[in-house]
Structure formats: C-alpha cells, structure tokens
Amino acid sequence: MKETEAFFARSAALAPFERMTRAELDRLLLAKLRRQLERAWRANPFYRRKLESAKLGPADLRSLADLRRIPLSTKEDFLADQQAAPPFGSRLGVPREEVVLVNMTGGTSGKGQEIYGRTQHDVAMQGFLHYLPWYMAGLRPGQMALNCVPAGGLTTGGWGPPEGFRIAGATAVHVGGALGTDAKVDLLERLGELHFIYASTNYMHTLTEAFRRRGIRPADRLPMMQGIFLVAEGYPAEWARAIEEAWQCRVHEGYGSTQGAGFVCSTCEQGAVRADGRRGLMHIFEWLNYTEVVDPETGVPVGPGEEGEIVLTTLDIQGSPVLRFSTRDKARWFPHDACDCGRPWHCIEAGGVGRYDDMLKIRGNNVWPLAVDQVIFAHPEIAEYTGRVFVDDAGRTEVEIRLALKAEALGIAAAAKERLLAALREGIKNQTNVAMQLREVPIAELPQFLYKARRWTDERKSGYAAKK
Amino acid sequence: MSAGDDEMRILETLQREAERLLASPDPLMRSQYQHLYGRITALIAVKACAVPDSAAST
Numbered sequence: 001m002k003e004t005e006a007f008f009a010r011s012a013a014l015a016p017f018e019r020m021t022r023a024e025l026d027r028l029l030l031a032k033l034r035r036q037l038e039r040a041w042r043a044n045p046f047y048r049r050k051l052e053s054a055k056l057g058p059a060d061l062r063s064l065a066d067l068r069r070i071p072l073s074t075k076e077d078f079l080a081d082q083q084a085a086p087p088f089g090s091r092l093g094v095p096r097e098e099v100v101l102v103n104m105t106g107g108t109s110g111k112g113q114e115i116y117g118r119t120q121h122d123v124a125m126q127g128f129l130h131y132l133p134w135y136m137a138g139l140r141p142g143q144m145a146l147n148c149v150p151a152g153g154l155t156t157g158g159w160g161p162p163e164g165f166r167i168a169g170a171t172a173v174h175v176g177g178a179l180g181t182d183a184k185v186d187l188l189e190r191l192g193e194l195h196f197i198y199a200s201t202n203y204m205h206t207l208t209e210a211f212r213r214r215g216i217r218p219a220d221r222l223p224m225m226q227g228i229f230l231v232a233e234g235y236p237a238e239w240a241r242a243i244e245e246a247w248q249c250r251v252h253e254g255y256g257s258t259q260g261a262g263f264v265c266s267t268c269e270q271g272a273v274r275a276d277g278r279r280g281l282m283h284i285f286e287w288l289n290y291t292e293v294v295d296p297e298t299g300v301p302v303g304p305g306e307e308g309e310i311v312l313t314t315l316d317i318q319g320s321p322v323l324r325f326s327t328r329d330k331a332r333w334f335p336h337d338a339c340d341c342g343r344p345w346h347c348i349e350a351g352g353v354g355r356y357d358d359m360l361k362i363r364g365n366n367v368w369p370l371a372v373d374q375v376i377f378a379h380p381e382i383a384e385y386t387g388r389v390f391v392d393d394a395g396r397t398e399v400e401i402r403l404a405l406k407a408e409a410l411g412i413a414a415a416a417k418e419r420l421l422a423a424l425r426e427g428i429k430n431q432t433n434v435a436m437q438l439r440e441v442p443i444a445e446l447p448q449f450l451y452k453a454r455r456w457t458d459e460r461k462s463g464y465a466a467k468k
Numbered sequence: 469m470s471a472g473d474d475e476m477r478i479l480e481t482l483q484r485e486a487e488r489l490l491a492s493p494d495p496l497m498r499s500q501y502q503h504l505y506g507r508i509t510a511l512i513a514v515k516a517c518a519v520p521d522s523a524a525s526t
Contacts, residue, residue: 013475016517031519098502120506121513128514287517316513 011135017287022336022344026064028287032315034061039093040323046081046091047323067290068299072311072326075105079112088117094319104154105258106366116156116258116320123163125288125316126156129262130164132285136266137252138227139196141169146188148199148207149231149364150177156258157231157364161198164262170196176203181210188222195226197247200364201233202397202460208246209395219248227252230272232361233460235351237273244271253350255282255310259325260289261317264310265348268341272350281339281347288316292324293333293348296356307332309356310348330354360458362389363397365433369456372401372436375427381409381420384446387436390459397460399436401428404443476515483508 010018020028037058040047051057054069061067081089088096099117106113118126131139139145145165151174152158165172173191175184176199184207188194199207211218219225228243230253240251251273254266265282272280284291293308294301302308310329314321331348339347360367369387376382385403392398403424405412412420421438428436486508489501 013515020517028517028519035519120503121509122506124507124510125513128510132514288514316510 014132014135017345018343020344025286025344029290029315030061030064032287033064033067033290033313034058036313036315036321036323037061040321044091044093044321046089047093047321050323067313067324068292070324072299072324073322074326075114075328078114082112082115087115088320089115091320092117093321094119099319101159102154103156103159103258106155106157106364114258116261118261118320119318122261122317122319123159124167126160126262127163127167129256129260129264129285129288130160131168133252133254133263133266134164134168134196134198134227134229136268137196137229138250139168139170139229140226143170143195143226144191144193145170145172145196145198146184146194147172147174148176148184148197148203156256156261160256160262181206185210185214193224194222195224197225197228199228199230201230201235202363202391202395204228204230204243205239205391206395208243211246213394218246223248225249229254229266231256232364234353235272237277237279237351240271240273240351241277244273253280253282255329255331255348255353257312257327257329259314259322259327260312261314264289264291264312265345267350268339268343270339270341279352280350281334282350283336283339283341283343283345283347286345289314291346293331302333304335304338305332310353328356328359330356358456360389360456362399362432362434367432367434371431372428373455375431376401376403376424378427379420379424381405381412382424383407383443385455386446387456388459389457399434401436401438402441402446403438404441404446407443476512479508479512479515483512 017025037051041051041058050070050073054071056066056069078089078091081091084090088099092099094117096117098119100120101118101123103116103118104113147161147165149161150158151162162172162174173187175187179187197204208218225247227249228247228251230251244251250271252267253272254263256263263285265284267280267282270280274280290313292301292311294311296309307330310327310331312325312327313323331353334347334349336344336346358369360369372387376385383404383406385401388400388402390398390400417440421440425436425438428434483505486501486505490498490505492498492501
C-alpha cells in the first residue's frame with residue numbers, strides 16, 4: 001500500500017507547532033488561555049459569572065493546572081442559559097449582528113439542542129479546523145475529494161466540511177445526502193479520478209461494499225487515492241486494515257464536535273491503525289482547542305493509557321466560545337511521546353471514542369434513547385420496547401424497534417394498529433432524524449427491566465465484517 | 469526574518485487595511501469587507517505561535 005507521501009511536504013505554518021518542545025507548547029497554551037479568559041471576562045456574561053464563582057480572574061491563571069479551578073460547563077448549563085436569554089444565551093460573546101451562521105448540536109437529547117452563533121472569523125476557523133486534519137491526511141490543492149457527509153443544515157458537521165474543502169482548494173463533490181450509494185459509485189466511475197474521501201465509518205463500509213457487489217476493487221478503479229478520513233463512529237482495527245487494503249491508501253480518523261467548532265484532533269501519517277496493528281493516535285490541535293481528558297468522578301487528568309472525559313476550551317473562536325465544556329465523550333489519553341512522529345501534541349486513541357451517557361451516533365445523528373422513549377411512551381397502548389442498532393447485509397446501519405402492546409390494546413383492529421405504528425414511525429423520525437424499522441412482538445419476547453431500563457443494544461462493531 | 473514572519477507581517481498589514489474597509493458606507497460592499505476581515509483574522513489566528521502583549525485587549 002502506498003504511503004501518503006504528500007504528508008511529508010511540510011507546511012511552514014504548521015512546522016513551528018510541530019517542532020516546538022512540550023514546554024514551549026505549554027507556555028503558548030497558558031498565554032492563549034489567559035487571553036481567552038480576558039475575552040470572556042470582558043464580553044461574555046455567562047463565563048464572567050463562572051469565573052467570578054471560581055474567584056479566578058484572568059490574571060490569576062498562572063499555570064495550566066489553575067484552569068481546573070473553573071467549574072465545568074455542561075449541556076444543561078447552556079440550555080438553561082439559552083432559555084433565560086434566547087436564542088443564543090448570555091455566552092454568545094459577540095454582538096448578535098455579527099453572527100453569520102447558526103449551528104446547533106445534532107439530534108436531540110430529549111432536553112434540547114445547544115445553539116451556537118458563528119462570526120465571519122469563526123466560519124473561516126471552522127473551515128481550517130476541517131482542512132488541517134485533512135491536510136495531515138494527505139489532501140492537497142487541486143485534488144478530487146468526495147464528501148459523503150450531508151452538507152449544510154444546522155450542524156457544524158454539515159457546514160465545516162464544505163468550508164474546509166473550499167479553503168483546501170480541493171475539487172470537492174458533496175454527495176452526502178444528495179445521491180444514493182449506487183448513484184455515488186456511478187458518479188465515481190464517470191469522474192474517473194478521486195484522491196480523498198470524507199465519510200462516517202458506517203458510510204465508508206457501505207460505499208466499499210457497493211464496489212464489492214459490482215465486482216470492482218476500488219483501488220483498481222481509483223488508483224490515485226491518497227487518503228480516507230473517517231468520522232463519527234468507532235470501528236475494529238481489522239476493519240480499518242481491510243478498508244486500506246481495498247482502497248490501497250491510508251485510513252485516517254478525526255474527532256470533533258460543535259463545541260470545538262470542528263476537529264479537535266486527528267491521526268498523523270501513521271493513520272488509524274499503526275504498522276504493528278495497534279490503534280493509531282489522534283493528535284490534539286491543542287493550540288486551537290485546549291483539551292483535557294479527566295476522570296469524570298474526580299476531575300483529575302487521567303494518566304497514560306487511561307480513559308477519561310474530554311473537556312474542551314476553544315482558544316480562537318469568537319462567537320459562543322466554550323470554557324471547560326464537559327463533552328461526556330469518553331477517550332483513552334496518551335502523552336505526546338506515545339507516538340514516534342515527534343510532534344509535541346498529546347493524543348487520544350483512534351477508533352474508540354465513546355460516550356459516558358447513552359447517546360448513540362446513528363448515521364451522523366446524535367440519538368438519545370430518552371428521545372425515543374418520549375415518542376413511544378406517549379402512546380398509552382405501548383407496554384415496552386427495545387432498540388437494536390446493527391449493520392445489515394448491504395452494509396447499511398439500520399435500527400430495529402421491537403415493541404409490545406399492553407394486554408388491553410391487543411384486540412385493536414388491524415387498521416388502528418397500522419395507524420399507531422405509522423404515527424410512531426413518523427414521531428421517531430421527527431424526533432431523531434433517523435428512520436427506524438418497527439416490529440410488534442409479544443410482550444414475553446421482550447426483557448423485563450427490574451431496575452434501570454437498558455433498552456438499547458449497539459451491534460455495529462461486530463457487524464463490520466472485514467471483507468477484502 | 470523567515471518567510472513565516474514575513475507572511476505574518478503581511479497579514480497584519482492586510483488586517484489594518486481591511487479595518488479601514490469596514491467603515492465603508494456602501495451596504496453592498498461592507499458585509500463583504502467583513503467577510504474579508506474575518507478571513508484575515510482567522511489566518512492570523514491559525515499562524516500565530518505566540519500571543520502578542522497587545523492581544524489581551526483584542
């Protein structure tokens with residue numbers, strides 16, 4: 001398999017961040033954090049209150065450890081602030097008229113969606129926070145790039161990629177949500193040239209399977225491919241290796257979020273799986289998003305190889321910045337020297353970012369079981385249900401809801417039952433943006449939840465059968 | 469002076485010039501100048517590997 005040679009054509013702009021010592025980077029981070037606190041103190045009432053409650057003024061920040069004196073911000077904090085000062089809350093930090101793009105967090109927790117106002121500067125930063133990881137993965141100006149993630153809409157994940165490809169100078173084809181999989185393969189056959197693919201883990205699997213069903217090895221048809229960049233879902237290392245084999249290029253991964261205004265970290269030239277078969281490491285762009293990984297119980301930073309919660313602080317975002325945002329994302333942390341690429345940037349492990357709550361990432365949507373509960377149990381005929389996320393034979397992520405009626409509802413007419421199921425399907429789609437299959441089963445086929453209900457199972461990792 | 473320093477100096481000059489454009493009375497152009505200004509400040513942000521003393525007040 002060819003290496004992404006283009007990666008080694010170093011950027012003079014990136015080089016200082018790659019070559020500084022860890023101590024130099026820490027000094028830069030402290031200076032940028034102090035500047036960010038000064039901005040928040042001056043222009044952001046939400047964070048001014050947080051800082052005052054912690055009795056921490058900008059001048060009091062004398063070490064990186066001092067930052068931990070600031071209480072974490074949570075989704076609930078943001079939602080309460082938005083409710084008190086709609087629509088952006090008191091954490092906007094810039095005049096409302098300077099907002100040129102509105103982003104919201106994907107899906108719904110059943111609690112509400114966070115709203116973010118982006119300035120012209122922020123839109124450009126969002127683009128860079130997508131271009132930077134893709135540059136590291138080998139994307140170069142003039143190359144053909146396939147964006148399989150639906151563009152536009154309300155999310156950072158919808159707006160960041162088109163901006164990133166534009167400032168990359170890539171010839172981007174935004175097919176996500178616009179074409180079915182077979183139509184995408186047809187288009188790629190017509191284009192005859194492709195260097196880079198940006199896709200969710202699940203969709204990369206689906207696309208590769210579509211080629212396989214046609215009896216085509218992607219690398220034979222598109223031998224110029226330079227890199228594949230995965231987002232959104234975990235995967236087994238063997239699966240990533242099989243994708244590299246099929247496409248004959250390196251698989252990369254990035255982790256990002258709306259709170260971080262784009263990607264927070266991504267893999268280096270070693271990719272998502274290292275030569276010795278170990279998972280790759282995603283290097284954190286710490287000078288743009290200060291990132292802590294802490295024990296969620298104690299708040300203390302975790303040690304090498306340990307899992308903790310990702311806590312984000314933006315350093316160069318003007319509108320709706322975040323200071324110590326509690327993401328509820330779970331990652332395994334490694335110090336910078338755990339990777340032999342030499343960069344001083346600390347890392348989190350590729351392929352394994354999970355959640356501390358029960359949120360499921362389904363086809364790019366954040367789905368909280370509570371949101372589905374609220375739709376289903378709004379219908380008094382339903383006794384219980386379970387949800388199962390799986391990969392079907394065609395490589396598509398599907399969701400099956402098995403639900404049981406209460407005894408008194410068992411006798412309802414077939415037409416009424418069909419209407420009930422249709423209403424549930426529509427309600428679930430409206431609430432989660434995910435179409436789910438509904439199947440009625442006898443109550444005896446469903447588990448009894450005697451304590452906390454565990455209605456959902458995620459079988460996707462076992463479903464990514466490694467096919468070459 | 470390295471090429472990187474020179475690029476940063478040019479960007480800072482462009483920022484100062486673009487600030488003058490922000491005062492344009494032409495509503496058709498003013499928003500596009502704001503767009504330009506945001507591009508420049510973002511480029512400065514992604515290139516800056518030091519925080520100037522004056523940055524605290526920006």
